[in-house]
Every structure is written in C-alpha cells, then in structure tokens.
Amino acid sequence: MSEKIYICIPIRSEMKKSFIILLFTLFLNAHGFAQWANANVDSLKNVADNSSGLDKMEACVALTINIYIDSNDEALEYAIKGVAEGEELLASKNYQDHDAFFHLLTSCYAMASMAYYNSVRGTNDQEKIKYHVEKQLYYNGKSDWAFQQIKNLNKIKEANPRFLIELYQARLFSYMAQGNIDSVLITLDNVIDYAKSQNIVKTVTSSVIQKANVMAMMGETDAACASISNMIDSLESFDIDTVYALQLRIVGYENIAAILVNAKRYDEGKEYIDKALDLVKGYSNHKVYQYCYDGLREIYEAKGDYKRAYEYTMLAKTYEDSLFNQQKMEQISELEVKYNTQEKQFAIDKLENQRMAIMIAVFVLIVVLAMLVYIAVQRRRHNATLKAKNLQIEQQRDGLNSMLLELSSSISYASLIQNQIMLGDRKVTDVIENGFVIYSPKDVVGGDFFYAKQYDEYKIIAVADCTGHGVSAALLTVMSIALLNEYFAACKAHIDDVDETGFARCFDPAAILERLRQDVKTTLNVKTDEGVALSGMDMALIVHKKGSTKIRFAGANRPLTIVRADKQIVEIRPVRNPVAQYINERKFVSEEFEFEESDMFYMYSDGITDQFSADGKYKFCNRRLKEMFTKYASEEVQEQKRKMLLDFNVFRGSTPQVDDALLVGFRGTSL
Numbered sequence: 001m002s003e004k005i006y007i008c009i010p011i012r013s014e015m016k017k018s019f020i021i022l023l024f025t026l027f028l029n030a031h032g033f034a035q036w037a038n039a040n041v042d043s044l045k046n047v048a049d050n051s052s053g054l055d056k057m058e059a060c061v062a063l064t065i066n067i068y069i070d071s072n073d074e075a076l077e078y079a080i081k082g083v084a085e086g087e088e089l090l091a092s093k094n095y096q097d098h099d100a101f102f103h104l105l106t107s108c109y110a111m112a113s114m115a116y117y118n119s120v121r122g123t124n125d126q127e128k129i130k131y132h133v134e135k136q137l138y139y140n141g142k143s144d145w146a147f148q149q150i151k152n153l154n155k156i157k158e159a160n161p162r163f164l165i166e167l168y169q170a171r172l173f174s175y176m177a178q179g180n181i182d183s184v185l186i187t188l189d190n191v192i193d194y195a196k197s198q199n200i201v202k203t204v205t206s207s208v209i210q211k212a213n214v215m216a217m218m219g220e221t222d223a224a225c226a227s228i229s230n231m232i233d234s235l236e237s238f239d240i241d242t243v244y245a246l247q248l249r250i251v252g253y254e255n256i257a258a259i260l261v262n263a264k265r266y267d268e269g270k271e272y273i274d275k276a277l278d279l280v281k282g283y284s285n286h287k288v289y290q291y292c293y294d295g296l297r298e299i300y301e302a303k304g305d306y307k308r309a310y311e312y313t314m315l316a317k318t319y320e321d322s323l324f325n326q327q328k329m330e331q332i333s334e335l336e337v338k339y340n341t342q343e344k345q346f347a348i349d350k351l352e353n354q355r356m357a358i359m360i361a362v363f364v365l366i367v368v369l370a371m372l373v374y375i376a377v378q379r380r381r382h383n384a385t386l387k388a389k390n391l392q393i394e395q396q397r398d399g400l401n402s403m404l405l406e407l408s409s410s411i412s413y414a415s416l417i418q419n420q421i422m423l424g425d426r427k428v429t430d431v432i433e434n435g436f437v438i439y440s441p442k443d444v445v446g447g448d449f450f451y452a453k454q455y456d457e458y459k460i461i462a463v464a465d466c467t468g469h470g471v472s473a474a475l476l477t478v479m480s481i482a483l484l485n486e487y488f489a490a491c492k493a494h495i496d497d498v499d500e501t502g503f504a505r506c507f508d509p510a511a512i513l514e515r516l517r518q519d520v521k522t523t524l525n526v527k528t529d530e531g532v533a534l535s536g537m538d539m540a541l542i543v544h545k546k547g548s549t550k551i552r553f554a555g556a557n558r559p560l561t562i563v564r565a566d567k568q569i570v571e572i573r574p575v576r577n578p579v580a581q582y583i584n585e586r587k588f589v590s591e592e593f594e595f596e597e598s599d600m601f602y603m604y605s606d607g608i609t610d611q612f613s614a615d616g617k618y619k620f621c622n623r624r625l626k627e628m629f630t631k632y633a634s635e636e637v638q639e640q641k642r643k644m645l646l647d648f649n650v651f652r653g654s655t656p657q658v659d660d661a662l663l664v665g666f667r668g669t670s671l
Contacts, residue, residue: 041066048078053089054097057082057104064111076115082108083139102149109143165191165203184214201238205231205248209255216259225256250276250288257295266299273299290316355395362388428452432461435666436641438648440607446660447473447537448605449481455488456495458507459671461664462541463558465605467580469660480537480579483519487512502545509541509554510590517556517579517588526581536580540603544671551671554590558603561626563633565598569626599668600633607659614653624651637667 044066047059060082064075086105095101117136120129168191176184188211195203208231215224232252235245253276260269273292280288293316301309369384428437431452441448447466453459462484466476491506498504505511520536538557544550553560555574562570572593577586595601604625611620628647632640644663 048081052085054095054101054104056085057089057108060085061104061107061111064115072115072118076112076119079108079112079115083112099150099152102146106143106146106150109139109146113137113139113143165194165200168194181214181218185211188214199238201235201240201244201248204238205251209251212255212259216262221259221263221265224259228252228256228259246279250279253279254288254291254295257292261295261298264302266302269295270299355392358391358395362391430454431459432664432666432670434637434670435664436637438641438645438661438663440657440661441469442607442657442660443470445471445474447477448607448660448662449477450662450664451481451484452664453485453488455492455507457546458504459544459546460488460507460512460541461603461666462539463603463605463662463664464537464539464579465558465607465660465662466537467535467578473660476535476537479523480516480520483516483523484512487515487519503552504545507543507545508590509543509552510588512541512543513539513554513556513579513588517585520579521581524581536578538574538578538606540574542601542603549594550592551595552590552592554588556588558605561602561604561629562595563600563602563629565596565634567630567633569630571626595668595671597668600629600665601668602629602663602665604663605659605661607657607661608648608663610658611648611652611661612655612658613651614655616655620648620651637665640665 041063044059044063048056048063051059060078063078064082067075067078082104086101086108089095089101090105113136116132116139120132123129168187172184172187188207191207192204192211195201195207208227212224212227215221215227229252232249235248238245240248253272257269257272257276260266260272273295276288277292280292293312297309297312297316300306300312366384366388370381373380428450429435431454437450439446439448439450447469449464449466451460451462451464464477464480466473466480468476491504494506495504497506499508516539517536524535540553540555540558540560542551542553542560544552553572555572556577556579557574559574560572562572564570572591575586575588577584577588609620609622609625612618613620628644632643635643648661
C-alpha cells in the first residue's frame with residue numbers, strides 16, 4: 001500500500017459554506033471511475049470517433065474523465081456521444097453482456113450529468129444555468145435508472161469492488177448540485193460502510209474527510225474534527241503497512257488543521273500542524289512540509305505577524321516539488337509588500353513625528369523672534385523665514401534619500417533572487433561544461449533568462465526574452481522558470497512514452513513550447529485581463545538525449561546559430577510566434593539535425609542585435625553578430641566570452657543599453 005493520498009483542503013482556501021469546493025473531489029477522486037483515468041487521450045479519441053458498441057461507450061466515458069478540466073465543452077460532446085451510442089444499442093438490444101452494457105450506460109449518463117453541471121461554472125447567464133442544471137438532473141436520474149437494470153450486481157462487485165462506490169459518487173454529485181446536505185451525508189455513510197467491508201482503506205479515509213469537510217461548512221467544526229480523529233484511531237483495524245498508516249495519519253492531521261484554521265481557531269490548528277510535522281520526519285515528504293508551512297503562514301498572517309508569515313512562506317517555497325504557480329507568487333509578493341509596507345510605515349511615522357516636532361519648534365521660535373524684533377528691519381525677518389524653509393527642505397531631502405536607499409536595496413535583493421532562480425540547484429557549467437553565458441540586464445533586474453537543466457537522459461538548454469524589461473519583465477522570468485520546472489517535474493512520469501526514434505514525447509522542444517504557451521496564457525488569465533494578454537516571451541530551446549548524435553530545436557521568434565569547424569554558419573530559423581497570446585497563433589515545430597563535437601552553438605536575445613553604436617547611428621545587427629561568431633568560434637569558450645564582450649562594449653561605447661542582453665554559447669562537447 002505505497003500509494004499516497006492527499007485530500008486535505010489547502011489551508012489557505014476560503015470555504016464560505018460553498019459546496020462547489022468539494023464537488024469534483026467528491027466525484028472524480030482517487031476511487032470514483034479511477035479505472036478510466038490517465039489514459040492516452042489521442043488513442044481514446046480515435047476509438048470514440050471510429051468504433052461502435054461498448055468500445056465506443058467505454059472510450060467516451062474515459063475521454064470525459066480525462067479532458068473535462070482542460071476542455072469541458074469537448075468532454076460534454078463525448079459524453080453525449082457515449083449516451084447516444086448506448087441508447088441506440090438499448091433500442092436495438094444489440095448487446096451481448098447485459099450487465100456490462102448497463103454498467104457502461106450508467107457511467108455514460110453519469111458523465112453527461114457531470115459535464116452539464118460543470119459547464120455552468122463561471123457564468124451568470126441564468127437561462128443557461130437553468131437549462132444545464134435541468135439536463136444534469138435529467139441525466140443523473142437516467143444514471144440511477146440504468147443502474148437499477150443491472151441484474152447481477154454481485155457479479156459486477158466481484159469484478160470491480162469499486163463500481164458501487166462509483167454509483168454512490170454519481171449520486172453525491174447530484175445531491176451536492178441540489179444542496180441536499182442530508183442526502184450527501186447519508187450517501188457518504190453508505191460509501192464508508194461499504195468501503196470498510198471491502199477493506200478499501202483509501203476510500204474510507206477520503207470519504208470520512210469529505211464528510212468532515214461538509215460538516216465543517218455547515219458550522220459543525222468540533223464534530224468534523226472528531227470524525228477525522230476517530231478515523232485516525234481506527235487505522236489499526238485495517239490491513240495496511242506502517243508507512244501507509246503514517247501517511248494517512250498525517251493527512252488526517254492536515255485536514256483537522258485546515259478545518260480549524262478556516263474556523264479561525266488558529267492556536268488549535270497550529271497544534272495539529274505540529275503533529276503532522278512531527279510525524280512527517282519519519283519519511284521526509286516535502287509536499288507535507290509545504291502544506292504545513294503554508295498553514296503556519298496563514299495563521300501568522302491572520303494574526304498580523306507578517307514577518308513570521310513571510311518566513312514560513314519562504315520555507316514552504318523551499319519544499320515545493322514543482323515550484324510555485326501564479327497564485328503562490330502573488331501570495332508571496334503580497335506578504336512581502338505587507339511586511340515591507342509595515343516596516344516603511346514605522347519609519348515614515350517616526351520621520352513625520354520628528355518633522356512635526358521640528359516644525360512646531362521652528363514656528364514657536366519664529367513667533368518669539370517676531371515679538372522681540374517686531375521693529376527690526378524686514379531683512380532680518382526675511383532671513384529668519386528663509387532659514388526655517390531651508391531646514392524643512394533638508395529634512396524632506398533626508399527622508400527622500402532614506403526611502404531611495406531602501407528601494408534600491410530591495411531591487412538589488414530582487415536581482416539576487418532572480419539570479420539564484422536562473423541558476424537553480426546547480427551551476428550552469430554542470431550542464432554545459434564547455435560553454436559560457438553573457439548576461440547584462442538593462443536595469444538591476446531584467447526580462448531575459450537562460451535555462452540549463454539535466455533531467456535523466458535529457459539535457460535542456462534555453463534562452464528566453466520576456467516582454468519588456470525591469471521589474472515587470474523580471475516577474476515574467478520567475479513565472480516562466482517556475483512553469484518550466486513544473487512541466488519537467490511532471491514529465492518524468494511520462495518519460496517512457498517515446499516516439500518511433502525512442503525520444504520521449506514530453507521532452508520534444510515543440511511540445512514544451514506549446515505547453516508553456518498554454519500555461520502562460522492560463523497563469524496570466526488572458527481571457528479576462530487584456531492588459532497582460534500579449535505578455536509572454538520569445539524563446540530558443542534545444543533538447544539533447546544522452547548518447548545521441550542528433551539534437552532537437554524549436555524556436556519562438558529566436559533562432560539557433562551554429563558555427564561549424566570550417567567556419568560555415570548554419571542558422572535554424574524559429575516559428576514567428578511568441579510564447580504568449582497572439583492574434584495569429586501558429587504551431588511550434590521541432591527540427592532535428594546531426595551535430596559534431598567541434599560545432600559551436602549560439603542562442604541570444606534581441607537586446608544584443610538592437611544595441612546602438614557609440615555615435616547612435618547604427619545597430620549591432622545580425623550581420624555583425626554572425627561575423628563575431630565566425631571570428632571567435634574556434635577559440636576556447638571563456639576566451640570567446642572575453643573577446644565578444646569586449647567587442648560589444650567597444651561598439652556601444654557610452655551609449656545607454658537599450659534592452660536586456662543575453663548570449664549563451666557552448667561547444668558540441670557539452671552535449
């Protein structure tokens with residue numbers, strides 16, 4: 001029983017007695033319809049579109065489960081196809097296995113019910129909501145009817161003990177949609193009792209936690225926590241190994257903590273987080289550390305202790321498996337802003353008090369002097385007033401200098417963080433041993449970044465130019481590196497899915513750029529915020545598989561330049577599209593080619609070619625850059641770096657840098 005389950009509510013979520021939070025974990029969690037999850041979508045579509053009978057119905061059910069999150073409209077389309085095929089077979093009675101047919105028909109109706117309800121999320125169109133909810137209830141009723149037609153339920157249960165749980169899940173979906181809480185709780189009790197009889201400990205645990213969450217949303221916090229605590233105490237009655245039991249206890253403590261924190265009982269919640277942290281030391285699960293530190297972050301944030309909240313946020317960040325998504329980044333930024341704002345406010349208040357005291361003293365002094373020298377000449381009165389104004393100006397100047405120094409320090413620290421994120425957990429030279437990097441941001445922080453990582457047999461090297469420069473572009477670089485790391489972390493689970501040449505499909509450069517484009521659009525919420533719709537990046541990306549004499553490249557507005565041993569230049573052109581929302585989006589394309597160890601590879605941002613000369617009349621341009629590549633390609637890489645940087649600075653002279661500049665070069669021996 002080595003498989004882990006984490007059904008705990010993210011402690012930072014706001015429940016507000018809304019059932020939509022649990023709707024899909026109730027319906028498509030670790031046991032409901034699990035035999036159809038994680039299938040190959042393309043293969044399923046081929047079966048669903050080109051076959052008939054039970055095969056088509058089964059493919060439609062599996063497709064609905066696998067694609068409803070990314071494309072609910074398409075999921076609804078295939079759910080209806082499955083229903084139509086099932087009803088056609090029902091009308092003609094053209095099926096052999098009666099129970100298998102009604103098993104699939106039940107599932108098709110359930111999937112249609114799910115897809116119809118899911119299609120109204122995020123809309124305020126009352127007519128659409130009414131129509132789709134009616135359809136959802138209709139198909140849920142049809143699912144119940146089809147289930148009643150199964151003649152030998154025991155046979156189905158013997159073949160698949162979880163089938164009855166699947167049907168309970170379908171009912172839960174309907175009850176949640178209707179807000180029928182009593183039926184939800186009764187159905188969960190039925191699931192728990194049945195799962196106990198089948199010794200399905202994972203289902204027992206998840207269902208108890210689901211029931212507790214429903215109770216918590218109803219305001220029954222103590223009863224909810226007690227039910228999870230009782231489940232933890234009863235684990236010894238199940239036939240599970242020690243490590244799995246430990247994991248389930250940790251999950252239970254995390255959920256109790258989540259319920260207590262959402263109920264604003266922070267001290268009690270912290271006790272259960274501490275219990276989870278004590279247990280996790282037994283097997284060092286980084287994800288649990290992340291959840292627990294995130295919970296401590298929320299507790300201290302609620303108490304107004306932003307410094308400690310920020311510290312726990314950074315600890316949680318350290319233990320993230322795939323780094324933070326856009327929501328995490330916003331949370332960290334918000335805490336940092338609050339903390340810095342709090343510190344700055346203290347300084348501003350102190351400065352204001354000092355200035356007020358000085359102004360009062362000066363005013364009193366002026367009044368006294370005015371009384372004493374009332375008959376004095378106007379020149380002396382004028383000098384006294386001028387002195388007071390000069391003192392005020394000096395105080396304001398000192399305050400502005402202090403604020404400027406603090407702002408400069410913050411930006412410098414941000415530059416350090418950005419550089420650390422680009423380097424990751426190793427030096428670049430560990431990945432490209434025979435290479436160099438020239439990185440010169442226009443401001444303290446920049447929008448260009450390089451990426452060099454080794455994942456199993458695959459080496460990934462990329463150069464990217466994010467939209468704009470300065471702080472806004474630097475945020476995009478942090479987001480993009482996080483998305484790349486998250487993608488490659490997930491890619492390891494699919495490394496055995498290879499093409500005809502034995503190359504893992506998820507490491508194909510074009511596939512990486514396509515997925516990155518979708519993640520950027522999703523993270524920046526481009527559908528609702530036109531201000532960031534065009535934000536993204538240009539990128540040149542290569543992937544090499546260990547032991548291969550070939551290399552794969554894909555580019556988004558950025559090329560790859562190769563200089564051969566005989567000084568011949570080969571330029572691999574990119575697709576003229578950015579990794580971002582775009583008016584005329586084109587698919588990215590991978591190109592594969594042979595290389596020699598003596599070849600010299602160069603990838604660069606347009607900040608180099610767009611740089612103006614010392615007299616401001618000319619740009620460095622691609623022609624000069626390629627001439628420089630050809631001139632120095634045969635030399636040792638660090639010598640190349642020194643000479644290229646010297647040539648670039650001589651060309652630029654004292655002319656200000658127009659954009660961030662990045663150039664990565666490496667010899668074929670690095671691969």
